[in-house]
Amino acid sequence: MDYDVKDMGLADQGKLKIEWAEATMPVLRLIRKRFEREQPFKGIRATACLHVTTETANLMKTLKAGGADVRLCASNPLSTQDDVAAALVRHEGIPTFAVKGEDNKTYYRHIESAIAHKPHLSMDDGADVVSHLHSKRKDLLRNVIGGTEETTTGVIRLRSMAEKKVLKFPVISVNDADTKHMFDNRYGTGQSTMDGIVRATNRLVCGSTLVVAGYGWCGRGIATRVRGMGANVIVTEIDPLKGLEAVMDGFRVMPMDEAAPLGDFFCHSHRQLEGYSRRALCGHEGRGNRLQFRTLQCRAGHSCTGKAQQEKTRRALGCGPIHLEERPSRQPLGRRSSREPSHR
Numbered sequence: 198m199d200y201d202v203k204d205m206g207l208a209d210q211g212k213l214k215i216e217w218a219e220a221t222m223p224v225l226r227l228i229r230k231r232f233e234r235e236q237p238f239k240g241i242r243a244t245a246c247l248h249v250t251t252e253t254a255n256l257m258k259t260l261k262a263g264g265a266d267v268r269l270c271a272s273n274p275l276s277t278q279d280d281v282a283a284a285l286v287r288h289e290g291i292p293t294f295a296v297k298g299e300d301n302k303t304y305y306r307h308i309e310s311a312i313a314h315k316p317h318l319s320m321d322d323g324a325d326v327v328s329h330l331h332s333k334r335k336d337l338l339r340n341v342i343g344g345t346e347e348t349t350t351g352v353i354r355l356r357s358m359a360e361k362k363v364l365k366f367p368v369i370s371v372n373d374a375d376t377k378h379m380f381d382n383r384y385g386t387g388q389s390t391m392d393g394i395v396r397a398t399n400r401l402v403c404g405s406t407l408v409v410a411g412y413g414w415c416g417r418g419i420a421t422r423v424r425g426m427g428a429n430v431i432v433t434e435i436d437p438l439k440g441l442e443a444v445m446d447g448f449r450v451m452p453m454d455e456a457a458p459l460g461d462f463f464c465h466s467h468r469q470l471e472g473y474s475r476r477a478l479c480g481h482e483g484r485g486n487r488l489q490f491r492t493l494q495c496r497a498g499h500s501c502t503g504k505a506q507q508e509k510t511r512r513a514l515g516c517g518p519i520h521l522e523e524r525p526s527r528q529p530l531g532r533r534s535s536r537e538p539s540h541r
């Protein structure tokens with residue numbers, strides 16, 4: 198079997214973790230039982246480019262139980278759990294191509310390996326497989342029946358492709374499901390973002406000021422969680438209605454220019470870090486650096502929880518603003534260098 202994981206010696210540890218997650222996924226367990234009987238994916242090849250975590254592992258097991266030939270690569274190199282990747286290979290027989298911290302070249306090599314079985318279905322978290330198929334492997338497009346896309350930013354990229362009439366197959370926006378954005382984005386990202394900040398910095402959150410840029414589904418979750426931990430929360434928004442909602446929810450709302458000197462932590466829950474926010478925070482346009490000593494900046498999501506970020510944070514301590522996210526945000530297809538992966 199074709200695969201690329203860090204260390205097969207981690208497989209047994211990964212299996213235990215997958216089972217632990219499975220214990221709290223009763224709906225998926227029921228679906229798996231049904232799939233075993235009905236075999237709805239018999240003869241179907243599916244390529245998944247998702248966070249290689251215990252939850253995804255259970256999804257892969259379920260698709261395989263339904264008859265699918267699945268291959269998996271990582272949608273974000275920093276969220277990959279190497280033990281889970283090894284367990285999928287050894288214990289589930291699922292070709293997996295993911296190594297935590299992999300560089301850009303390996304990231305795209307892994308996408309290539311994952312689509313090598315000529316998929317009928319694509320499953321994306323950020324639209325990188327769809328993008329790769331449309332730009333680099335057009336020869337495979339004719340096999341593809343359709344796909345799924347998990348996240349807000351991926352959906353934005355796909356809608357842009359659909360508007361330009363270049364999207365060659367239908368893609369279901371998982372993010373549009375109420376059970377996704379109302380729960381995963383709000384509660385999941387709300388918790389994991391704070392978990393990442395606390396693990397990476399070991400700082401006491403209560404009494405500090407956290408600026409949340411964007412009061413969408415993720416932003417609401419982060420703001421609520423961090424208020425519960427005793428922090429002062431400031432929200433910035435470009436949509437006046439969302440800004441008003443934040444006011445009604447009891448948060449201070451102001452432009453980033455005003456929030457920049459006040460915050461200890463800055464968390465971006467939108468995809469435009471490179472534009473408005475960075476300019477305001479870092480004081481381009483000759484205003485000097487607006488961030489205080491040891492201010493911490495991160496982008497929401499799994500990316501905050503990586504050990505690489507923790508190490509980077511430690512290295513950065515004492516030398517000004519600390520960024521927990523250094524990777525580019527997703528852009529609509531065509532506005533991004535083909536060599537830049539677009540992890541969330």
Ligand SMILES: NC(=O)c1ccc[n+]([C@@H]2O[C@H](COP(=O)([O-])OP(=O)(O)OC[C@H]3O[C@@H](n4cnc5c(N)ncnc54)[C@H](O)[C@@H]3O)[C@@H](O)[C@H]2O)c1
Binds near residue numbers: 411466468499
């Ligand atoms: N890592 C994860 O687990 C995870 C999960 C879900 C979503 N995401 C990502 O998080 C980001 C936010 O997702 P969401 O579902 O909350 O999106 P959303 O569309 O619900 O919210 C984004 C909000 O940001 C606001 N905004 C946009 N530009 C802004 C700016 N310059 N300054 C201030 N506010 C601005 C928008 O008006 C909107 O209210 C996306 O990039 C998404 O892909 C990550």
